[in-house]
Amino acid sequence: xxxxxxxxxxxxxxxxxxxxxxxxxxxxxxxxxxxxxxxxxxxxxxxxxxxxxxxxxxxxxxxxxxxxxxxxxxxxxxxxxxxxxxxxxxxxxxxxxxxxxxxxxxxxxxxxxxxxxxxxxxxxxxxxxxxxxxxxxxxxx
Numbered sequence: 001x002x003x004x005x006x007x008x009x010x011x012x013x014x015x016x017x018x019x020x021x022x023x024x025x026x027x028x029x030x031x032x033x034x035x036x037x038x039x040x041x042x043x044x045x046x047x048x049x050x051x052x053x054x055x056x057x058x059x060x061x062x063x064x065x066x067x068x069x070x071x072x073x074x075x076x077x078x079x080x081x082x083x084x085x086x087x088x089x090x091x092x093x094x095x096x097x098x099x100x101x102x103x104x105x106x107x108x109x110x111x112x113x114x115x116x117x118x119x120x121x122x123x124x125x126x127x128x129x130x131x132x133x134x135x136x137x138x139x140x141x
Contacts, residue, residue, distance in 0.1 A: 001030040001107055007039050008133040014126045028109060028134055033058075035105045037134055041065070054112070054132065056103050061114060075114050077101045095119045099127075109134040 005028045010021045026039030037054040041047035049068035054061060060076035074081040075098040085092045100115040112132040118125045 001028075003028050003107075004137045005037070005109055005134050006137050007037060008135075010131040010133075012129045014128060025137065026134075028136075030107060035110070037132065041067075056105055056110075056112060061101055061103065061112060075101050075116060080119075093121050095122070105134070108136045108139065 005026050006023065007026045008021065008023050010019050012019045022042075022045060024039050024042070026037060029036040029038070035056040037056070039052055041050040041052055047065070047067075047069060050065050051067055053064045053066075055064070060074060063071075063073045063075070065071045072083065073096050075096065077098050077100060080095050080097045082093055082095045085094060095118070097117045097119070098114060099117060100113070102111075102113045104110050105112075111134070112130070114130045115127070116130070117127045
């Protein structure tokens with residue numbers, strides 16, 4: 001299954017700050033019971049030239065960015081996932097802990113809510129939320 005969708009992404013980069021919302025066209029795919037949402041970032045998000053894929057499985061969500069910047073974040077409730085980066089020639093460890101992951105998807109779209117914490121070199125950096133709403137573009141007309 002593959003279809004054109006309209007994606008609304010609302011992120012709260014730190015729970016103390018106002019939310020940031022992006023509405024963009026994209027694609028929704030389903031293969032072997034796993035949904036993937038794919039969209040292109042823009043200069044508005046600070047990531048021009050990047051394609052983002054959200055792979056939505058029953059027990060985890062993977063956010064993968066490819067292009068001018070590459071990154072992978074895995075959200076599985078109750079687990080911490082580590083990434084190693086280099087900044088100014090020094091290694092930096094960034095970990096993502098999913099406090100809560102909820103998703104409801106079917107072939108017409110769905111919703112995704114993730115509440116997560118970020119640590120940099122084992123020091124708490126921020127707590128954030130991400131809400132994604134995906135709707136079939138044909139149903140919106």
